[in-house]
Amino acid sequence: MARQTAPRAEGTLLLVNWENPVPFDRPEGLVTQAEIFGDEVVLVNGEGSVNREAGEAAKRMFLAARAEGIGRYKISSAYRSIAYQEKLWQARRRQDPCYGDDPYTNPVKAMPGCMSEHTTGLALDILSENHETANDAYGETPEGRWLAENAHRYGFILRYPEGKEHITGVIYEPWHYRYVGVEAATEIWERGICLEEYLGA
Numbered sequence: 393m394a395r396q397t398a399p400r401a402e403g404t405l406l407l408v409n410w411e412n413p414v415p416f417d418r419p420e421g422l423v424t425q426a427e428i429f430g431d432e433v434v435l436v437n438g439e440g441s442v443n444r445e446a447g448e449a450a451k452r453m454f455l456a457a458r459a460e461g462i463g464r465y466k467i468s469s470a471y472r473s474i475a476y477q478e479k480l481w482q483a484r485r486r487q488d489p490c491y492g493d494d495p496y497t498n499p500v501k502a503m504p505g506c507m508s509e510h511t512t513g514l515a516l517d518i519l520s521e522n523h524e525t526a527n528d529a530y531g532e533t534p535e536g537r538w539l540a541e542n543a544h545r546y547g548f549i550l551r552y553p554e555g556k557e558h559i560t561g562v563i564y565e566p567w568h569y570r571y572v573g574v575e576a577a578t579e580i581w582e583r584g585i586c587l588e589e590y591l592g593a
């Protein structure tokens with residue numbers, strides 16, 4: 393029997409990647425980061441938006457981390473419009489005209505305008521007061537390690553794991569977390585797979 397195309401994931405399981413452009417520019421359910429987080433975390437752009445459900449789950453996660461003595465987190469980015477993402481992408485392409493031409497071999501850090509899951513409002517770039525740079529070393533800090541071990545309990549996955557670059561087309565990003573809900577996040581974490589593998593895409 394011919395294999396059907398993978399079922400289109402929706403809602404918190406919406407798949408956005410090199411093969412699946414984001415189907416909207418501004419989803420419903422966005423609220424400002426300042427409204428959700430208050431002073432619990434450092435906000436680079438408090439007026440920036442985030443999906444309410446994802447934001448509330450992230451806040452529970454940050455409170456739990458703090459209760460365990462982990463340093464204060466810093467949200468550097470959450471929702472981005474397609475136009476804003478396209479600016480980031482074009483800046484990369486100006487530096488390197490071949491950037492993103494073969495992402496499964498040479499994975500990227502910035503996606504084209506219509507292919508960033510930041511546009512869903514479900515993705516957060518989470519750094520910390522102790523480590524404000526988005527690089528590999530963040531994953532070795534106490535804050536980065538705590539997220540890697542515990543984020544699934546709050547419905548988040550490390551979206552671009554080390555070793556899955558040939559599937560995601562994106563470099564290892566220990567700061568980029570994606571809300572998928574507790575059930576999916578727990579299974580993804582336990583099986584050590586990425587979202588594409590979980591969805592059979």
Ligand SMILES: [Zn+2]
Nearest residue numbers: 515516517568
């Ligand atoms: Zn990100």
